[in-house]
Amino acid sequence: MNGACSSEQVGLFLAQLLPDQDDTAAEPSAQEAIDATLTMEQLIAAGGLRVEEEGTGAVVVPGCCAGLENWREWAEVLRGQSPWLGHDPTPAVEVLPDRLRIWQDSEAPGGAVRVAAGFIDLQAVALPGLLREVQADLIAFLERVERWGQQHELGDRGTALVQMLDAHFHISAPLDLPEA
Incomplete structure (x- = not known):
């Protein structure tokens, strides 16, 4: 999610925020979907932050029940x-003296710690910069949603939508990072 998302990608993101619809119900219009979103008490976006190791292409993805709202x-x-x-798999971060080891699945069946599962090592000093990059991408995405709202002539509802996304996903507030 960033400022380069297409109009279709913005629409898909917003559509997935809505609760599952009854299969027999008519699909809501874009206007109805935005109105429904604006009345929701909590927004949840399944997924979260994905970690990819440059060079090797190794990836650790969030498990079930992880959400962007917890980035x-x-x-x-x-x-x-x-x-x-998340869980199934159960990704986790192990804090080592000189690095972070990000496990794709930290548990084996029965709750035993899995020692042979895939992982990515990340220098701990790199994490603050990466989180700032994530925040910058999310802020750019909010700007893209604002343009999407203008394209769809949402007016004040588009502004309210951007404010709601910002509040629920804690995007523009300052990051609380410990001092180095």
Whole structure:
């Protein structure tokens, strides 16, 4: 998610925020979908932050029940705690003396710690910069949603939508990163 998303990608993101629709119900119009979104008490976007290792292409993806709304929890790694990254698989961050080891699946069946699962090592000093990049991408995405709202002539509802996304996904507030 960033400022380069197409109009279709913005629409798909917004559509996935809505609760599952009854298969027999008519698909809501874009206007109805925005109105429904604006009345929701909580926005949840399944997924979260994906970590990809440059060069090798190794990827750690969030598990089930992880959401974009919790992206800021990654800052807790700098305080020695693993953020909630979902389950099935159960990704986790192991804080080592000189680096972060990000496991794709930290548990084996029966709850035993899995030692042979795939992981990515990341220098801990790189994490603050990466989180700032994520925030910049999300801010650019908000700007893209604003343009999308203008294209769809949402007026004040488009502004309210951007404000709601910003508030629920904690996008533009300053990052709480520990001092180096």
